[in-house]
Amino acid sequence: MQTVHVIILVGYVLLMVLIGAWFSRKKNVSSGEDFMLAGRSLPAPVLAGTLLATFVGSGSIIGGASFVYTYGPIAGIFFFAGTVVGIVCLYFMATRVRRLSHHTIPEMLEARFGRAVRVIATVIILVAFIGITAYQFTGAGSILSIITPLSPAQGTVVAAVLITFLALGGGLKSVAWTDFISVAVIVVALVGTLAVVFIADVGGIGGYVDRLDPALAGLTGTLTPVQLLGYFLPLFLLILGDQNMHQRLASGRDEGTARKATIGFFGGAVLLLGTIILLASSSSFLLPDIEPGQAILGLAGTDLVPLGIGGLLLAGAFALIVTTGSSYLLTCSGNIVYDLVLQRRHSSSSPESALKLGRWAVLAVTLFAYVLGQFFPSVLALQMYAYTMYGVAITPVVLAALFWKNATSWGAIAGMAVGGVVTVVWESSGRSADINAVVVALPLAVAALVIVSLATRTTTTPLEAGEQPNDARVASAP
Structure with missing residues (x-):
């Protein structure tokens, strides 16, 4: 434990708590709309920062780094390429997503496919x-155990409390601004660490290539x-x-803001993920015995990195994970609020009820998430399970709702059911250690x-702005 690291971490946590408290005032958050979509008022830089911070959390800093350390930098490029290619596609979807501006993905699916699809999608999304x-x-708790005398289990509890506080108070306004600051810190920390390690310890690109395990x-x-x-x-x-991506694009000031933010998201992701790949693969020969x-x-706890930069690295990574x-x-x-408890027309006429229910729902999800985290052996294992469940069961239906006029309610239900069931069965069989469930589940779901x-199609069109389900679509849903 280094005193400098502790001081930097405590200072950063206090800053996040102050930001959360500031945005939790009734002036900033007075309705469910403010809580979930920041009043649709986020500027492009903040929107880009929160998009990046939401997607680059412990899955990248810990899970992705573990993958690169184990399998190498080129494999790591393929691993993270899913994010970069996805952002490019998201750019072309941004205008449409902002125009629709739904609170949740299931709400959007109901407008196209009916109530039954909304309920099923909600259950799958919550599971993922x-x-x-x-x-x-788990990831934030692991960082706390590095910096402080807390064990990983104790750190997980402390992290859960802080994460819940930020979500509970100011909603998306609080989360977005802490995301923005966290991204700035982690960029400085990661780039600074890379510069120091490559110059002083790796020996530049030539040394990196020579020392990397040929395997x-x-x-x-x-x-x-x-x-x-x-x-x-x-x-x-x-x-x-990802519902988070859609909600953030919907929280921008306008459609132009959403597209500009996506460009910033792309640039930030390339910088951060590229740095993670180089650092994690360098650790494979600098720290060959590390987990x-x-x-x-782990670089922050060695003499390879100056104390100040190491402290920023740990605090920035912790903050990034907390905001994610x-x-x-x-x-x-x-x-829970909009898809399971309240109808949309009721939530819009009772903004204070939606706000109260939203905060109670945050507490409930915290409890379930903590319990679930105890059943997976590593961050990477839990990461792949969650990503796969959402990707195969929800994403094809979302894309069909937006862009395929022949998709039907029964088709959407079949895709979600097959994707979800095959993922669970494959994961339960233990075969995911050899081949990830997505390789099997995705083609079957699609x-x-x-x-x-095609077997149940009627005349429908892709979802348009402000469109509500018509009688034919509602009737077609079981």
Whole structure:
């Protein structure tokens, strides 16, 4: 434990708490709309920061770093390419998503497919997103155990309390601004760490190439192409249909703001993920005996990195994970409030009720996420489960709702059911250790969606702004 690291962490946590308290005032958050969508008022820089911070959490700093450390930098590029390619696709969807401006993904699906699809989608999203929240708790707790005398289990509890506080008070306004600051700090910390390590310890690009294990320098590392595809697809599918991404785009001031923010998101992701790949792969020969999940964070506890930069690295990573966790807590709360408890017409006429219910829902999700986190052996394992569940069961239906006029309610239900069931069965069988469930579940889910839709199709069109379900669509839902 280093005193400098503790001081930097405490200072940063206090800053986040102050920001959360500031935005929790009734002046800033007085309705469910403010709580979930920040009053649709976020400027482009803040929106870009919160998009980046939401998607780059412990899944990247710990899970992704573990993957790169184990399988090599080129395999790591394929792993993170799912995020980068997904952001490019998201850019072309941004205008449409902002125009629709729904509170949740299931709310948007109901407008196209009917109430039954909304309920099923809500259950699947909660199962996946509570899993993502759980590994943010675990990841943040791991960092606390590095910096302080707390054990990982104790750190997880402390992290869960802080993450819940940020989501509970100011909603998306609080989360977005803490995201923005967290991203600035982690960029400085990661780039500073990379500069120091490459110059003083690795010996530049030449030294990096010479010292890297030849087994990790191949095109796919030690993985087969099919196994690598199993890591690429979950990230790609999640970012396309991620409710957090859609909610943030909807929270921008206008459609132009949403597209500008997506460009910033892309640039930030390339910088951060590229830095993570270089640092984690360098750790494979600088720290050959370290636990893979500590490939980046472990550098801060050595003499390879100055104390100040190491402290910023740990505090920035912790803050990034905390804000990602609060984002997923918040979005799960929205599903419970808008998709399970309140009808849209009722929530809009009772803004204070939606706000109160949202805060109670945050507490409930915190409890479930903490319990779920105790059943997975690593952040990477929980990460792949959660990403796959969402990507195969929800993303194809979201894309069909937006862009395929022949998709039907029965097709949507079939796609979600097949994707969800196959994922659970494959994970339960233990086969995901060899081939990720997405490789099997995705083609089956898409096939079910397409075949059943064509068999039950009626005349429909892709969802348009402000469109509500008509009688034919409601009737077509079981």
